[in-house]
Amino acid sequence: MDLAGLTVKAAHELLKSRQVTSRELTEAVLRRIESVDDKTKAYVTVTSDIALRQADAADKRIASGDAAPLTGIPIAIKDNMCTRGVLTTCSSRILYNYKPVYDATVVERLAAVNAVMVGKTNLDEFAMGSSTENSGFFASRNPWDTEKAPGGSSGGSASAVAADECLAALGSDTGGSIRQPASFCGVTGMKPTYGRVSRYGLVAFASSLDQIGPITKDVTDTALLLNVISGKDPRDSTSLDVPVPDYTKSLAPDVKGIKIGVPKELFGMGTAPEVASAVWDAVKLLAGLGAEWKETSTPSVEYGLPVYYIIAPSEASSNLARYDGVRYGLRSKDSPDPITMLMKTREEGFGAEVKQRIMIGTYALSAGYYDAYYLKAQKVRTLLRRDIERAFEEFDVLVTPTSPTVAFGLGERVDDPLAMKLSDVCTIPANLAGIPAISVPCGFHNGLPIGLQIMAPGLGEEIALRVAYAFEQNTDYHKQKPNL
Amino acid sequence: MQEYEPIIGMEVHAELLTESKMFCGCTAEFGGEPNTRCCPVCLGLPGSLPVINVKAVQYVVKAALALNCSITPNSIFHRKNYFYPDLPKGYQISQYGDTPIGQHGWVQITVNGATKKIAIRRVHLEEDTGKLLHVEGDRSHIDYNRGGVPLMEIVTQNPPPPGLDQIQSAEEAKEYLVRLRAILTYIGVNDGKLEEGSLRCEPNISLRPVGQIEFGVKTELKNLNSFRAVLRGIEYELERQEKVLLKGGKIVHETRRWDDVRGATASMRSKEFEQEYRYFPEPDLTPLRFDAQWVEEQRKALPELPDQRKRRFIEELGIPEYDAEILTDSRPMAEFFEEAVKLSADAKSVSNWMMGDLLRLLNATGTEMEQSKLTPSHLTEMLNLIGKGTISGKIAKTVFEEMFGTGRRASEIVEKLGLTQITDESELIPIINQVLDENPRIVQDVLGGKDKSLAFLVGQTMRYTKGRANPPLVNRLLRERLESRR
Numbered sequence: 001m002d003l004a005g006l007t008v009k010a011a012h013e014l015l016k017s018r019q020v021t022s023r024e025l026t027e028a029v030l031r032r033i034e035s036v037d038d039k040t041k042a043y044v045t046v047t048s049d050i051a052l053r054q055a056d057a058a059d060k061r062i063a064s065g066d067a068a069p070l071t072g073i074p075i076a077i078k079d080n081m082c083t084r085g086v087l088t089t090c091s092s093r094i095l096y097n098y099k100p101v102y103d104a105t106v107v108e109r110l111a112a113v114n115a116v117m118v119g120k121t122n123l124d125e126f127a128m129g130s131s132t133e134n135s136g137f138f139a140s141r142n143p144w145d146t147e148k149a150p151g152g153s154s155g156g157s158a159s160a161v162a163a164d165e166c167l168a169a170l171g172s173d174t175g176g177s178i179r180q181p182a183s184f185c186g187v188t189g190m191k192p193t194y195g196r197v198s199r200y201g202l203v204a205f206a207s208s209l210d211q212i213g214p215i216t217k218d219v220t221d222t223a224l225l226l227n228v229i230s231g232k233d234p235r236d237s238t239s240l241d242v243p244v245p246d247y248t249k250s251l252a253p254d255v256k257g258i259k260i261g262v263p264k265e266l267f268g269m270g271t272a273p274e275v276a277s278a279v280w281d282a283v284k285l286l287a288g289l290g291a292e293w294k295e296t297s298t299p300s301v302e303y304g305l306p307v308y309y310i311i312a313p314s315e316a317s318s319n320l321a322r323y324d325g326v327r328y329g330l331r332s333k334d335s336p337d338p339i340t341m342l343m344k345t346r347e348e349g350f351g352a353e354v355k356q357r358i359m360i361g362t363y364a365l366s367a368g369y370y371d372a373y374y375l376k377a378q379k380v381r382t383l384l385r386r387d388i389e390r391a392f393e394e395f396d397v398l399v400t401p402t403s404p405t406v407a408f409g410l411g412e413r414v415d416d417p418l419a420m421k422l423s424d425v426c427t428i429p430a431n432l433a434g435i436p437a438i439s440v441p442c443g444f445h446n447g448l449p450i451g452l453q454i455m456a457p458g459l460g461e462e463i464a465l466r467v468a469y470a471f472e473q474n475t476d477y478h479k480q481k482p483n484l
Numbered sequence: 485m486q487e488y489e490p491i492i493g494m495e496v497h498a499e500l501l502t503e504s505k506m507f508c509g510c511t512a513e514f515g516g517e518p519n520t521r522c523c524p525v526c527l528g529l530p531g532s533l534p535v536i537n538v539k540a541v542q543y544v545v546k547a548a549l550a551l552n553c554s555i556t557p558n559s560i561f562h563r564k565n566y567f568y569p570d571l572p573k574g575y576q577i578s579q580y581g582d583t584p585i586g587q588h589g590w591v592q593i594t595v596n597g598a599t600k601k602i603a604i605r606r607v608h609l610e611e612d613t614g615k616l617l618h619v620e621g622d623r624s625h626i627d628y629n630r631g632g633v634p635l636m637e638i639v640t641q642n643p644p645p646p647g648l649d650q651i652q653s654a655e656e657a658k659e660y661l662v663r664l665r666a667i668l669t670y671i672g673v674n675d676g677k678l679e680e681g682s683l684r685c686e687p688n689i690s691l692r693p694v695g696q697i698e699f700g701v702k703t704e705l706k707n708l709n710s711f712r713a714v715l716r717g718i719e720y721e722l723e724r725q726e727k728v729l730l731k732g733g734k735i736v737h738e739t740r741r742w743d744d745v746r747g748a749t750a751s752m753r754s755k756e757f758e759q760e761y762r763y764f765p766e767p768d769l770t771p772l773r774f775d776a777q778w779v780e781e782q783r784k785a786l787p788e789l790p791d792q793r794k795r796r797f798i799e800e801l802g803i804p805e806y807d808a809e810i811l812t813d814s815r816p817m818a819e820f821f822e823e824a825v826k827l828s829a830d831a832k833s834v835s836n837w838m839m840g841d842l843l844r845l846l847n848a849t850g851t852e853m854e855q856s857k858l859t860p861s862h863l864t865e866m867l868n869l870i871g872k873g874t875i876s877g878k879i880a881k882t883v884f885e886e887m888f889g890t891g892r893r894a895s896e897i898v899e900k901l902g903l904t905q906i907t908d909e910s911e912l913i914p915i916i917n918q919v920l921d922e923n924p925r926i927v928q929d930v931l932g933g934k935d936k937s938l939a940f941l942v943g944q945t946m947r948y949t950k951g952r953a954n955p956p957l958v959n960r961l962l963r964e965r966l967e968s969r970r
Contacts, residue, residue, distance in 0.1 A: 082531045095530070102524050104531060201531040207767035236533050237769050315767055318565050321574020322528050326626070338569050338624070365565070365762035374764060 003028035004164040005481065008073050008221040011167055015062055015072045022062065022072025025167075026055035026116050029074040033118070033165045036484045040150075041140045042160035044079045045087045046119040058114040068113040069224045075110060076166035078157050079120035080127055081212070082201040083107055086117075090203050091135035092125045094349025095329045104201020105236070106170060106212050106229045113228055118166050121156030125351045126320065127177055127205045129153050130423045131413065134353045139410055142184055143482040144448050148407040151181030151423075157215045158185040163484055168216040168225055172202055174209045175308050176402075176427025179439035182215050183402035183451020186441045188468070188478065189215040190222050191427075193459050194434035195240035197226075198233030204319040206312035207238075209431040218478050219440060219469040223247035226461065242459060250462035253473040256290035258463070261395030263298045266426045270419075271404040278443030278450040279401045282471060286399075289470055296398075298391050300384040304428040305421065307384065310364050310377035311432075316354075317361030323349060385433040392457040397467050400426045402439040402451030426453055436461045440468045441477035449477070488691040488729060490722050491699050492651040494660055496638045498674040499612065499682040500543045505632040506611040507534030507577065512634065514680065518617070518627035526611075526632030528573035533768050536561075540609060540634035541585070541772060543673040545782050547636060548586025548607040550667050550789055555779045559585045561609075561766040566759065569626055570614040577611050578637075580763040584608035585772065588641075590648050591667070592791055593659040594809055602651055602660050603644035610635050636673070638664065642699070654718035658711050661685055662813050666790040670815045679709050687714070689721045691729060700725075701735040705749060707742045717742035721749050793818055801831040807839050816853040824860035828867050837863060841881065845888045857891030866894035878951055879903050906953045909961065912945075915953075916961050919944045920969065931970055938962065 003011070003025050014020040030048050037043055051074065058072035077083060080090045082100035084107075089095045103111065110117070124134035132140040132155025140155040142148040143163040150159040154171030158181035161169050171178040173191035182189025190213045197212045204210060214225035227248065232241040262283060267276055283293050325331035325345030326338070332348050335341035350358070364373035391398060403423050413420040430437035435458050442452035452471065456464035472478050505512045508525035524532040545555060562580040579585070586607035593600050614631035618624050640660075642650045651657050665683060668674040676683050690702035705721060708714045720742075725735055740749040788796075790812040797808040797818075812818045817838070824834040842863075846853060866883055869875045875883060875898055886897045898904055906912055919941055920927055929937045938959075945958050 088530070090530075098530070100524075100529065100531070102529075102532075199531075200533050203530040204768075235535060237535050238533075238767075314764060318563050318575050318762070318764070321565060321567065322530070322572060324567060324569070324574060326569045327527065327572065328529075339567070342567060342569075362762065365764055366760055367758075367762075370762075370764070 002164075004032040004167075006167060007217045008070065008167050008224050011073055012067070012069050012071075016067045018062070022055040022058040022116060023052065025072065026051050026074050026118065029118055029164075029166055032163075036143075036163050037165060039141060039146050039484055040143055040159045040163045040165065041138050042121055042156045042163065042165055043076070043119045044089055044091060044122050044137060044156065047086055047117055050086065051116050051118045054111075054114065054116040058116060061114050070110065070113045070115040070228055072114060072116060073167050074116045074118045076119055076121050076157055076160045076169040077107065077117055078123055078154050078169070078171050080123060080172060080203040080205075081107060081170065082203070083117065083120065087120065088203070089120075089137075090126045091123045091137055092349065092351070092354070093136040093330060094323045094345070096136075098329050100201075102201065105198035105233045107201065109228050115228075121154070121160055121169060123156055124153035125354050126203070126316070127153040127172055127174055128316070128353050128357055130176070130180055130420050131408070131410070132156060132181070133410065133414055134351060136351050141410065142407045142448075143484055144186060144407070147409055148448065149184065149410050149412075151184030151403070151407060153177040153181075154189075154215060155181045158182050158187055158189065161185070161187045161215050161217060162482060164481070168214060168221050170212055170225070170229070171215045172205075172210055172212050173427075173431065174205050174211075174312060175431050176424040178213045178215060179427050179437060179451065179453060180403050180423060182439045183441075183449065183453075184407040186449030186477065186480065186482070187215055187217060188219055188222050188438065188440050188472075189213065190226065190438040190461075190464070191430060191436060192226065192230065192461055193240070193436045194431075195238050196436070196459070196461065197229050198231075198236040198239045200233055200235040204315075206315040207319060208315060209308075209312060211431070219438070219465060219472050220248065220251055222438065223251055223465055240459070245462060247461060247465055250466045251469045252466060253470045254290075255286055255467055255470045258286075258291040258397065258467060259395045260286060260291050260293040260467070261296040261391055261398045262293060263301060263391070263398055263400060264295050265298060265301050266400040266429075269302075269404065269425050270422050271401055272406070272445075274443075274445040275401045275404060275406065275450050278445070279399065279452055282442045282452045283399055285474060286467065286471060289474065291467070293399075294395075296391055296395065298387045298429075300380065300387040301429045303380050304384060304432055305425055307377045307380045307432060308424075308428045309360070309421065310373050311381065313357040313361030314364045314374050315361070317358045317365065320350075320354065320358055325349075381432050384429060388429060388433045388435065389457070396456070396463050398455040400453045400455070402426060402453040406445050406448035406450055430455050434458060436464050438464045438468045440472055442471070442475070443477060444480075486730065487694045488726055489694050490652050491642055491690050491692060492653075492657050492718065493642050493688045493702070494640045494651060494657060495686045495688070496661070496664060497684045497686075498547075498636045498638065498668055500540050500634040500636055500673055501675060502537055502539045502543065502634055504537060506537050506540055506609070506634040507632055510632065514682070516629050518625070518629060521629040522631065526572070527628055534577060534766075536769060536772070537634060542782065543634075544585045544607060544609045544636050545774070545779065546671050546786060547638075547668060547673050548589065549779070549783045550671050550786055551586065551589040551591060551604055551607060551638065551664075553586030553589030553604060553607055555586055555774050556583050557774050557776070559583050559772040559774070561769045562763045563766050565762040568613070569624070570616050570631070572614065572628060572631060576613065577766055577769070579608035579610065588645070591660060591663050593656060593663050594805070595653070595655050595659050600649040600656065601647070602656075603641040603648035605639050605641035607636065607638050610637060654715050654722065657687055657718050658715045661714055662711065663790060666813050666815065670787060670790055676814070678711065681709070685714060687718055689718060689725065690735070691722065691725050701737050703735065703737070704739045704755070705742055706739060706752065707744075709744070713742055713744050716747060717749060720747065724749065790818075797821075801825065803831060803835050807835050810839060810843075811835065814853060820853060820860055824863050827860055828864035830867065833867055834863065837867075837884065841884050842888070845885065856888065858888050862887045862893065869894055869898065873905055873907060873954065874898065875903055875905055876951065876955065879905070903952060906949055907957060909957070912949075912953060912957065912961055913965070915948050916945060916958070916965050919948065920965055927966065927969060930966060
């Protein structure tokens with residue numbers, strides 16, 4: 001049996017019925033990493049020893065008759081979530097040697113149900129990018145075509161899930177960093193409502209936009225992971241104190257009477273015809289299952305990109321100020337004084353994209369420009385949020401492409417930052433509005449996956465999951481595997 | 485010659501007496517081995533997030549209310565961004581702009597009989613930084629124990645709104661700080677220790693030609709660790725600025741450090757270029773929303789404040805305003821007074837002893853009231869001994885000093901040192917006879933009508949009795965004995 005190729009749900013059934021042990025499952029995943037990771041470059045750190053130790057502990061728990069849905073399941077963690085004693089680099093040279101003294105809340109929650117951590121996955125440095133090419137170490141690759149980008153910034157996690165180098169993974173999403181790579185790699189990825197999942201221990205990029213979420217092989221697995229990682233955390237003031245439902249309960253392949261809005265603005269900006277037609281096919285399929293759909297207009301989403309590229313860099317310029325070489329991480333050698341040390345450390349430690357965003361953010365927050373940039377962007381953000389809320393008065397979900405195109409070639413957009421950033425145009429509005437959005441595979445073009453994005457109102461994860469599940473159960477895109 | 489008038493602004497930082505830090509559970513207590521009172525949050529480790537200490541917020545609300553401020557219903561935190569090794573996140577969480585917790589208040593001061601209401605612009609909450617320790621050679625160490633301790637900032641408003649005043653002399657600045665400290669210690673949010681830096685004051689000082697409306701260029705003073713330093717530092721700076729201006733020079737916008745030993749200020753760093761702090765709302769925290777009813781409850785729960793207490797001392801206990809002001813400057817002082825009055829009922833003599841001998845001894849020994857060995861019952865017991873005639877007022881001064889120094893009771897001291905007043909005639913008569921025998925010429929003078937010389941004979945008697953003789957008795961007996969020698 002191809003153990004590494006299992007879904008979380010399928011693996012859980014085998015573990016629970018004692019047909020497979022977590023050790024066998026974990027060893028299979030580690031072997032898979034061994035054999036394909038030099039092609040996908042998904043991992044920054046593989047934690048084999050920890051994984052096997054955790055697998056044995058999980059097997060004991062399962063033997064005692066207490067097998068939670070994630071017990072013994074090999075999971076990958078994006079390398080911007082703190083793992084106690086295990087390198088957490090954010091794929092940045094400035095944190096090349098950084099081992100946190102504490103676990104992120106999501107890592108703690110996975111450990112509490114005895115999930116198994118197989119490793120830490122690659123990302124665009126500090127999650128800034130859409131291709132994982134901005135990693136300070138190496139670019140990850142798309143398992144469907146290793147000359148293509150896996151998307152980003154959670155490219156390592158998406159690539160690992162698609163290549164069966166783990167059963168599921170955690171990513172983080174600030175402007176599409178879970179959904180766009182999930183779309184590029186033909187897997188399922190969800191950004192929950194802002195505040196649904198604790199950010200404690202997620203190394204901050206843009207605090208008001210960052211959210212952790214699952215990247216999985218199907219919608220059921222997304223619900224299973226969401227069940228474990230969601231919920232109020234007293235250590236994160238922005239986490240929501242709202243009860244967590246059992247998300248697997250919303251997995252009914254029934255969309256009768258569900259109202260789907262299709263925002264026309266999000267088809268306009270550089271959407272490839274093959275992507276548009278796959279998404280329209282998806283809408284029609286859902287309509288065939290009894291859903292109602294209508295084209296709609298949310299004009300302010302067109303400002304999503306510029307607003308995002310003011311707010312995110314502004315917050316980032318402040319969040320990244322702590323990397324000064326004083327307490328941890330890289331420290332530039334032989335500086336005559338602390339200020340020179342700080343400047344040289346940051347010069348040597350940060351990559352070009354990170355430096356550019358720090359400079360943009362610093363500029364936008366400066367006294368003379370604050371009102372014109374940061375404050376204006378916040379006002380437009382409010383308008384955009386209202387526009388989207390208004391749309392949800394009429395519709396249960398909004399459906400768009402996840403990305404305007406399928407995966408682009410490695411290196412293809414490195415010198416075209418605008419084109420690179422345009423690949424997030426459909427995903428950014430959900431971050432600005434703080435609403436949940438899921439991406440599921442909805443077709444292929446030239447052998448590369450296309451993603452369907454389903455957005456729901458704040459705390460509407462259940463309806464998004466339900467529509468995604470109904471679509472998935474009536475298609476087999478999610479069952480297709482890349483040849484590696 | 486051009487005349488100038490001073491304008492003084494006060495920026496006061498008060499460490500709050502909360503058990504834990506502003507945004508984490510670490511202890512906020514002073515001291516400890518370096519870097520043992522830290523956690524991922526106050527060290528600003530990647531991924532950590534702040535959580536507001538509700539107690540600290542409540543303390544600032546109480547302080548703001550006690551300072552006659554209005555409470556901002558929707559108060560938000562900001563990030564103040566700058567790089568410094570003692571600032572682990574590269575920004576300080578503070579409050580900027582028009583949404584501090586408290587705004588538009590005042591503090592009443594009385595200087596030389598004139599009363600002023602000093603306008604307060606804002607009262608806000610922020611976190612303290614770590615501490616840089618310069619060690620030998622070119623190395624520095626950093627202690628983050630203090631990092632994240634809740635800090636309240638109170639800023640005066642210049643020019644003041646109608647009906648309120650601004651500080652215009654060193655004396656007023658000192659008095660403002662005295663009353664502010666009194667208020668903060670009364671409500672128990674700060675320990676008022678200028679020497680330890682838990683209450684820090686940074687005045688900014690400028691001069692303008694009399695009649696001019698615009699303010700002159702200001703300098704900011706640091707390192708004022710006592711009320712005396714506040715007074716001397718500002719006075720020095722005002723004189724320095726005046727000299728510069730009279731010579732036609734220009735004041736440089738800068739921070740200057742007061743040197744208590746040299747008695748002078750020296751430039752620390754220029755502020756010619758406005759620091760760019762890139763303030764923006766802290767996205768990791770949600771706004772503080774104050775419910776009007778809750779604020780009212782906080783107001784009602786405030787203890788009696790220094791000014792209220794002062795009025796009560798004047799009106800109910802008949803204490804002069806000046807004395808009442810001083811007695812209410814510190815909570816331990818006022819409580820000592822009230823306790824003593826409760827025990828003895830004679831407010832005026834309690835006040836006299838406190839204003840005189842007690843204050844003198846506290847100042848001379850550098851002792852804080854709350855550390856003093858002297859208790860209210862010490863004082864009232866001694867007042868009883870005076871009242872009963874056991875000791876004279878003069879001897880009482882010695883007794884008081886002894887009580888202050890040792891903490892022993894008055895009766896014990898009187899007995900041990902043999903200080904009891906001599907009121908027995910048969911004990912005094914032989915001494916008086918001796919004095920008269922030894923001074924025949926003075927005796928003749930007095931008998932000849934030179935009454936003033938009697939004082940000398942009284943003095944001699946007191947000398948022989950080491951001051952223990954009851955003065956009225958000595959007077960009477962001397963006159964009787966003199967008559968018999970006529």
